[in-house]
Amino acid sequence: MSKNVSELQSAKQFLMINGEKIETTKYASLFSPYSGEEIAQIAMADKEVTQKAIEAAYNAREVMAKMPAYKRAEILEKVVALLIEKADEAAEIITRESAKPIMFSKAEVARTIETYKFAAEEAKRIHGETIPFDAAVGGVGRIGYTVREPIGVIGAITPFNFPMNLVAHKVGPAIASGNTIVLKPASQTPLSALFIAELFSDAGLPAGALNVVTGPGGTVGEAIVEDERVNMVTFTGSPSVGIGIRNKAGLKKTTLELGSNSALIIDKDIEIDQIIDRCIMGAFSNQGQVCISLQRVYAHEEVYEEFVKKFTAATKQLKIGNPFDPETYISALISKGEAERVAGWIEETKGSKANIAAGGKLKDGILEPTIITDAEHNLKVSCQEAFAPVVVVNKVGSVEEAVREVNNSRFGLQAGIYTNSVKNALFASQELHVGGVMINDVPTYRVDQMPYGGVKESGTGREGIKYAVEEMTEMKLIVWNHS
Structure with missing residues (x-):
């Protein structure tokens, strides 16, 4: 572990407002989800301090709006260079605060670098279009075009599961499009957000353009959502919180990336041998704490038994333990409460016809990767979002039946299908009611420039840098009368 990370553990962590570190009257201990050791003391903001952060972002909005695109791109490019230099340190911070196995933390940092690269590139591509006004009788003698302008102050509320890359998916396009941000990171994973804020400061981002406010969601989040100076709220998290934000946001634009039970x-x-490794990754990477984690599998009856046998065997080989061990694949969930919740859901299956094919137990506080077969739809492990290393495998007689089962969900983020039939692939792509269909891959597939988002209770709006820039800008029409 690097010296900087060691120092980070013992130090108080302050807010970042208007380019300065701000102390608060209250601090809360941050503990490692794996070891239980205290990592740091985190500043707890109240409503008044949060409003100061919003004021700083509001006052900086003109500076950012008038900054040339090349300059915004340069700042993002400098962040990329700094993050490449400090990639190992960044990965260690993610692992320490979230218990994400270091192999996955390193992969997250690599993706974060790509995300900011895409943001730098998209800063130079924001454009409008010319409108053929003379296509209408009343448009003769006029020319017109559209431009995209920054929306203003963006309130960003991010989750614990990808504490660096999901921050990048909000901060990157916000900076690229000339907005300012008030960022409230997840309470368990504030260190990576504060780390990135330092990099932006070092890269020359103007004071007030990025403000990081740590503290209780009910205090900080509510202040962000309710403040009239905030023009947009972008949130990734649970459906219940997202629906609450939507109800309180009024006319603010909202992008909500919510839950799923991806199939x-x-x-x-x-x-089957060719897909086992991808299914393992889809179901169990980051302890299944992924919005598009593979939670439900519908296997055709002709391959069902073979799949269950080989998937179970591979699952039992996964190493469980210390997240800093480079061989560890599964470590602790984000909190003991989450582990107990999921253990209760698994226990519920024992009163049904479902069978636990692998795992199902807490081992030294870590939930074993778990496979459940023949699970009825109304069991929580099937119809709700587990957000844990739990996957349900059920038998179906046809792709049509499988599609009906996938769609029988209040969520609709992403889904996947493995098939060699063009007809079945096309059918699935047309009939699956989700935001993204992965042909011959697991639903957990994502690269950072693709449009990402869902339908139903999986949310509204799209992320992916280009698409987030569209969400974070307003279209303005200019019409010239030259007759």
């Missing part, structure tokens, strides 16, 4: 269909003609 995979396996057709009868698939070579």
